[in-house]
Amino acid sequence: MSSAKINAAIDNLKEAGVRITPQRHAILEHLIESMSHPTADEIYKALEGKFPNMSVATVYNNLRVFKEAGLVKELTYGDSSSRFDCVTTDHYHIICDSCGKIVDFHYPGLDEVESLAESVTGFEVGRHRMEIYGICPECKRKH
Amino acid sequence: MSSAKINAAIDNLKEAGVRITPQRHAILEHLIESMSHPTADEIYKALEGKFPNMSVATVYNNLRVFKEAGLVKELTYGDSSSRFDCVTTDHYHIICDSCGKIVDFHYPGLDEVESLAESVTGFEVGRHRMEIYGICPECKRKH
DNA sequence: TAGACTAATTATAACGATTATAAAGTAATA
DNA sequence: TATTACTTTATAATCGTTATAATTAGTCTA
Known part of the structure; x- marks a missing residue:
């Protein structure tokens, strides 16, 4: 509900x-x-x-x-x-290059990347952003 | 050169x-x-x-x-x-929330995330984008 | 409950990044 | 050289977003 x-x-x-x-x-x-x-x-x-x-x-x-x-x-x-x-739960987005649709998907997180970046650059890391781009199933079919 | x-x-x-x-x-x-x-x-x-x-x-x-x-x-x-x-070599960016500075850093790539997203969503994945946000060493010092 | 204060909404104008347009210039090709 | 296509320029237009000022609504206290 x-x-x-x-x-x-x-x-x-x-x-x-x-x-x-x-x-x-x-x-x-x-x-x-x-x-x-x-x-x-x-x-x-x-x-x-x-x-x-x-x-x-x-x-x-x-x-x-x-x-x-x-x-x-x-x-x-x-x-x-x-x-x-x-904001409900942590999730990333995958975005269709053709129609712009945005779909949520879950992934365990990218803590490893954050800590590597922290040690390499000396930054104090707060957060990251990531998206994936591609073609959604509907647009693939239409092609 | x-x-x-x-x-x-x-x-x-x-x-x-x-x-x-x-x-x-x-x-x-x-x-x-x-x-x-x-x-x-x-x-x-x-x-x-x-x-x-x-x-x-x-x-x-x-x-x-x-x-x-x-x-x-x-x-x-x-x-x-x-x-x-x-575009020279593949790299990601880390961005300072305080002064806006952008620093490059390298990371092996996130193929695993891409293929998980592909199988979960049915998209045909093309590329991704990722950035990390934090505070750069200079701004930390000034604080 | 009245009056006073604060916060939220509205309507509108302003702003800033980007793009479209048309005219003028420049290079390439025959 | 004449023709053609491509670039640049100058300027206006567009669009998302934010600022402003006036109005309205809510909240609090006496």
Whole structure:
């Protein structure tokens, strides 16, 4: 049930002292239930039925709020706009070069790479990012 | 000697049927010799002494030409502008969260991750990207 | 509950990176 | 030399995102 996730996220925000406005609730709900990795504009469009007067700025503002609360991650790829991903469990993304679809997959982590980089460069390592690019099954079939 | 690298790159372009204009030569030279990962605008500014009339569009156009020839890679991070990296040997980047510095480091490759992702998702995997983020030694000292 | 304070939303303008366009210049080829 | 294709330039347009100011809504305290 995704409503449990939503409630957990909301509790999380409340504890951080963030007010739960109708807009925030809707954005969060959309992020959790859509199971996709929408752009700010996609969220804006998806909610304009419910909130005809909502401003794009509200979407961006609140995505930032969620990011700061650690609930949402911003995915930045080359072109065009950022996509936003609900942080649930650790996972990586594989992205279709042809249609842009993003699919989650799990992998034990790359601690080894991090520690090698740390010793070679002298950096204090905080995190890493990794994505894989390829062609998804649907696009392969269409080819 | 970096002039050897430049010549190799130029031969590469010529074979691909790309004309070597003074601007292209200068952009390529700057990319190879600067040893950094400049933005389009940094390249533009670095060359405005030599080419007072060069247009930003020229920089962007030629970076695209170099990319298509496989000589240059575009690095896209979250905010602000893309950075451009001469493709020499395979390497990854570690990026300082505090000052933005980018340092190269080598790692044997992540074939294992690619093949796991392939089998789990059904994608035909083409490539991956990975970066590590942390604090560089200089910024640690300043702290 | 009224009044005061704070935070959130809206509407709009501004910004910055990148791309498109059209005109002018340059090189290559016949 | 004439023709053609390619490059560069200058400029305007586009698009995602952020800043601003005004309005609205929530929260708190007396």
